[in-house]
Amino acid sequence: RSDILILGGGSAGCILANRLSADPSVKVTLLEAGGWAKDPDIAKPDMWPFIQGREFDWDFETTPQAGTAGRVHRWARGRVLGGSSNLHAMFHVRGHRADFARWAELSGDARWSYDGLLPHFKATETWNIPEDALHSSDGPMPIMLPDETQSHPLVKDYIKGWVALGMPRLRDHCGEELIGTAPNALMIRDGKRVTTADAWLTPDVLARPNLTIVEQAPVRRLILDGTRAVAAEVHHGTELLRYEADEIILSLGAIGSPTTLMRSGIGDPERLAEAGVDCLIARREIGKNLHDHLLAAGNIYRAARDIIPSKLQISESLSYQAENPTQTEGRPDIVVGCVVAPSASEMFDNAPEPGHGFTLLFGVTNPTSRGELTITGPELSDPVTIDPNYLATERDRHLFRVALDRARKIGQSAELAPWIAEEVQPTPGDLTDEAAMDAFIAMAAITHHHPVATCRMGADGAAIVDSNLKMRGLDNLWIVDASIIPEITAGPIHAAVMAIAESFASARLG
Ligand code: FAD
Structure with a gap:
């Protein structure tokens, strides 16, 4: 049993595992379907x-x-610690100020504006060019x-x-x-x-006694008790294991997060019925808005x-x-x-x-x-x-x-x-x-490999997460990955995904 269970050790999940386990009083467990990257290519x-x-x-x-x-179209997605940062083309483009003005408008929260996100972009980056107001080196x-x-x-x-x-x-x-x-x-x-695993899951972080990383742990679904997510059900060979936690964060990506919610009985009731899953909590927009x-x-x-x-x-x-x-x-x-x-x-x-x-x-x-x-x-x-x-x-x-x-x-x-x-x-x-x-x-x-918005953030009641990235309709579930992006940025999205995770972690740690 953990205080915080992070599902998915991808671009966002590795950052969260590092940042949230920086508080030694919090027991953090990260579950990832894949393992450590081995392929030298x-x-x-x-x-x-x-x-x-x-x-x-x-x-x-x-x-x-x-x-x-x-x-x-084939859609590559990383199934490995570091997630899609193992496959991506490595471009680092933050997006335009106007992109984040839309995020702030849609979420009703200035933290998602460019100025609100800038400290978090900078907190993730070390540039090889001299430090200035927009570029950092630590x-x-x-x-x-x-x-x-x-x-x-x-x-x-x-x-x-x-x-x-x-x-x-x-x-x-x-x-x-x-x-x-x-x-x-x-x-x-x-x-x-x-990759984000290389950068954030360093030996000193892995040595923390309050951080557990479980590889080869594919999550089948969440177990709900009313409006609480009490555990993740995980395939272990032919068995199904339960990992319990007080708080659960989904970082399974723009495909993994909405589909895991759907398998857990959270989604559009008609879509769930077609898939033979009982609907426990109706959230019609899960999986929608994909772009x-x-x-x-x-x-x-x-x-x-x-x-x-x-x-x-x-x-x-x-x-x-x-x-x-x-x-x-x-x-x-x-x-x-x-x-x-x-x-x-x-x-x-x-x-x-x-x-x-x-x-x-x-x-x-x-x-x-x-x-x-x-x-x-x-x-x-x-x-x-x-x-x-x-x-x-x-x-x-x-x-x-x-x-x-x-x-x-x-x-x-x-x-x-x-x-x-x-x-x-x-x-x-x-x-x-x-x-x-x-x-x-x-x-x-x-x-261009940038699917987003399948669990979009918004101030409106139909949006899946609020501006704290807390899922509406559940007491202890957060989503932190590319799925919460309400509208795609002008450029590749990885810089923004890292800033989303960093912003969430810094708000949690205070
Ligand atoms: P991911 O990094 O995909 O992480 C999700 C994690 O959850 C994965 O580790 C996955 O294995 C795990 N997971 C999923 N389902 C389960 C489950 N059921 N149980 C357990 N674990 C599970 N962006 C850029 O900015 N620049 C680029 O140049 C660029 N090029 C790209 C090229 C390619 C080929 C690809 C695939 C992507 C590219 N991107 C690029 C996009 C960028 O890599 C992604 O948007 C970003 O990595 C998404 O981060 P994420 O944390 O949302 O998801």
């Missing part, structure tokens, strides 16, 4: 696109998506901003090309403004990926020069931009990224060989399409139905077309001209009208 930054589908990946699948030509996670000697020569020309087109040259993506172009800051130290970033892969080029291997993690620069190309402040609408490899969706078989091509990825920063996920049965082994409802809104499709135009614009710049022998995708036929562009984008779109 996890640490190699340029291997990140190739390690999905291995035994430490839950490897989910979406339903066929009408918005992406009926395609099924957090557990190393953030490496590459210098000129580390960036790929193609990426240096890509950045120069945007500057020539009038885009601001930002130092990094964690300044006051996000519109502009910069090399990606990365969660890398000494050439190796750093994700897409990137199109893409605007693909055959290179006129050899593309030497990346010294970093292949996808080296994201450029955030407004729909209006002359706007240089405020929240961006679209993103264009430079990958120093011929990255292509599975629909294209004419991409050049590695070393002979590259791709300009493009996407929409704050999509408005919303989907849903649900369980199909009471067991952890029953498949999850995941429908992100990609590209369902005309706004998302419109901004994707703008992003395609913008990618081709930099592709046609004087700075990239020496690198290009031929534009391989899209073909001229893909550009004849909006319908042709939409059809191309539907074939090219791949997940």
Whole structure:
């Protein structure tokens, strides 16, 4: 029996295990379905696109998506201590001030504004650039901003090309403004990926007598006593064990947290009935509001020069931009990224060989399409139905077309001209009208791996957690992970997930 039971040792869960066990009077237990990371490829930054589908990946699948030509998308999720920070592409982008203004508005709590979160962003980070008001040097996670000697020569020309087109040259993506172009800051130290398990579950933390970490502990469901969650029921071989606690925190991620609640009888009564689970507490929005970033892969080029291997993690620069190309402040609408490899969706078989091509990825920063996920049965082994409802809104499709135009614009710049022998995708036929562009984008779109909002935070009664991340309708349950994000941030979400966990822990510790 513990004081606090943390379910899920992923990006958020590892931070919580460290921070909450800093109080020696509190007995903390962390349960994780996977184990300690063993695969040596996890640490190699340029291997990140190739390690999905291995035994430490839950490897989910979406339903066929009408918005992406009926395609099924594989969704990687870490099943290992450190969670999805073992699989992710290591970009560290906080998001735009306006993103967090929305979080504060929706939650009714200024702690979720950019200024409210800034101390918590900083508390997680140690930058390799000098400390200033926005960058700190004493957090557990190393953030490496590459210098000129580390960036790929193609990426240096890509950045120069945007500057020539009038885009601001930002130092990094964690300044006051996000519109502009910069090399990606990365969660890398000494050439190796750093996961949240590496950064927060250090030997001194693991030696704490009040912290217990149980690996290979897949949670089947919560056991309720009225409106109290009294225990987690966990598979142990063929047995089911119960871990009891006074307080339980779900950090199972945007898929794991809502589906575990559903298996526990908490959710939309109709969905639970379809899955054969008795509804104990009706919470209709669990699993709803699902959304994700897409990137199109893409605007693909055959290179006129050899593309030497990346010294970093292949996808080296994201450029955030407004729909209006002359706007240089405020929240961006679209993103264009430079990958120093011929990255292509599975629909294209004419991409050049590695070393002979590259791709300009493009996407929409704050999509408005919303989907849903649900369980199909009471067991952890029953498949999850995941429908992100990609590209369902005309706004998302419109901004994707703008992003395609913008990618081709930099592709046609004087700075990239020496690198290009031929534009391989899209073909001229893909550009004849909006319908042709939409059809191309539907074939090219791949997940940017950022599902959120399935247990959204909000001030309204339908929201799943309140601004303290306490679950409405239960006395002693909190949710701390990507599922509580009410609306996605403009950029990749990992920096925000770490700040959410740090903010929650610091409020708990006072
Ligand atoms: P997770 O880190 O997924 O943690 C959930 C944990 O719960 C896991 O350890 C899981 O095993 C465990 N769990 C789940 N269900 C159970 C159960 N039933 N019982 C016990 N344990 C369970 N973000 C960025 O900012 N930058 C990037 O470059 C980037 N690239 C990405 C690339 C890929 C391939 C992926 C997959 C993600 C990427 N992301 C990126 C997104 C980012 O990694 C995630 O949003 C973030 O890690 C989510 O954190 P979390 O704590 O919510 O969930």
